[in-house]
Amino acid sequence: MKYHLIQLGCQMNISDGERVRKVIEEMGFVRTEKEEEAQLLGVIACSVRQKGIDKVYTMVNRWNKWKNNRSLITFVSGCVLPSDRERFLKLFDLVFPMSELPSFHEMIHQYGIVTAAGLQPLDKGLEDLQTEKIAEATNEAFVLMPVDTPVNANKNSVLRPDKGIDEFWNITPQYQSTFEAFIPIQNGCNKFCTFCAVPYTRGREVSRPSGDIIDELKRLVGSGYKSITLLGQNVNSYGLDRKGEELSFAQLLEAIGQYGEESVKDFWVYFTSPHPRDMVREVIEVITKYKCLAKQIHLPIQSGDNGMLIRMNRKHSVEKYREIIHNIKKLIPEATLFTDIIVGFTGETEEEFENTRRIMDEFKYNMAYIAQYSPRPGAASSRWNDDVPKSVKKERYHILTEDLMKHSLEYNRKLIGKTVKVLVRGKDRKTGFLSALTEGKIIVRFPSDDEGLIGEFVNVKITSAVPFSTEGVLVLQAVKEMSKTVIR
């Protein structure tokens, strides 16, 4: 029997999806990219924008129509606002927070299905299931209740997204790559930025036990993974919910760094996304100490104007952010710097936008993920008037992108003539080229048809640069430590 899983949204959802796949496949389901041939249909939802949630409604309505002719089960998990969850209960067979994934087998079992083979095309043997269970399920979803909830208790009770999260984290993921992986280390958010719905979909900050994180990292490194990203909505808030009982984020990085020193393997460890409020100097200091801790920092600023930062409830000022960047540039001068910026947030004046342009010029980011503001359902700002016209947002987006391109090009040009170590990630869109990333996540393309290089570190001499990427040639003499494929 086949399953089809749709993943919407961020890296965290992708990472969650790897665990969902593992659980489903262990039940005997086989993945299919064609939803028409699947008997189990699932979606990992994202509430960052209304568009993402609208997609979920479109999908489930389509799937529910198919139920007239086929027996199938639908489920939804991921980032779902309480109000959408209420509606999903009527549309999906299963609605559960990710922390309840370990019980997925039991949920499916409620439908009388013990193994994947139990979901057969509609025939007499399944008529009962069809009429009694699935038909009923289209009207009322099966919802996992907190463990101490009596059976038949109020099914509309708000689910706790952080309940059982440790058990969820302990599921070995079905990694989608053989050389790049995410490790979730923290879930939820206590910051309540006004533009963001995460505190309402993922709940409060919960840290994963450091021992489990390090075990997962060691397993990955041992299996040859070379780029590992520690994930969390506020990744550097790690440990704050368990102060005194658990490592701090800096201590966790220290432990990973020490393992990197002992290991014979070569790998880079990244983390995303940190919050400036918790970006303490110790974190920067520990990155300087260890080779495996990648010299790339993604530090969202969102706006370069103090007034906007207050309105966004960011809990830091431009001055505080500047102090962090100053420390990064002083202690890790080679580090590349990435950020997130929102333009056209409610009430953003020309002057406030100009302040954001100023910080773009001051910090000279290598990359900025610039978003034109759109209200996110459930977030505090969705209750405000979205008063910056679309055309102005678009214009500001283009202006800021041009500023960014200037700084990116300036940096990339300095790489010309240098030989850099890169991790080859795949074939490039440009025929006959492979695409790779430096430790600082600068894109490097180089001519090669050798797909055996994918997932390997190689050295490339940079020959040209454009904004956001560079081109180079493979440096063969520096690859003696690599596999035979590389040397030939």
Place this chain on the structure above:
Amino acid sequence: MNNNNKYRLQAIRHLTESTYILEVERRGMEFEAGQHILLGEPVNIHKREYSIYSGTGDENLEILVKEVEDGLVSKQLKNLQKGDMLEIEGPLGFFSIDPKWTSQKRKFLFVASGTGISPFHSMIKSLPGLDYQILHGVRFAKEAYEKDSYDSHRYVLCTSRDDNGDFHGRVTDYIKEHEFDKDTVCYFCGNFNMIREAMSLLEKKGIPPGQLHAEVYF
């Protein structure tokens, strides 16, 4: 039912037609003065953030709530009766007094609009001996919520729509007309426009940005 987040309502004190204080059992919750909680009825999927009004030494948790027209939480909370259950998550937030400021015996300026006085009420109750001045901005003097809780020499009621307060005008007008020591540590709580203007005024008066702390109400 899972009762970890359920708290029993002990009483409601109505201060004005639209503003009231919920007294909720504390059940040992530890918090820092200035922090907030996420609050709502268990049956309501909507929850809202509210600053804790009571002091850290008080038996019950107190929450100052202003009823919002078409609000999804505040209107419903107003109709609760003693003994009803509330769902609370927290404490949350970082709007609290850094002990380094108190150990340096700094002067504090608290600037609030409306129910933004809530965290300052908690701070003043929790930290006796605090050298503070509090500016409370409201439209009418009747909105001075429990003003007797504050030392009258330290409390300035700024009323913008009547002149029955201590100062007729907005808190920002008061700031414009007065001088403050440059080492004063300033905390702001309330609506965004007030905070933004007040911060900017105080910065212009020479108070360094590192001494300005804000909690915005939305």
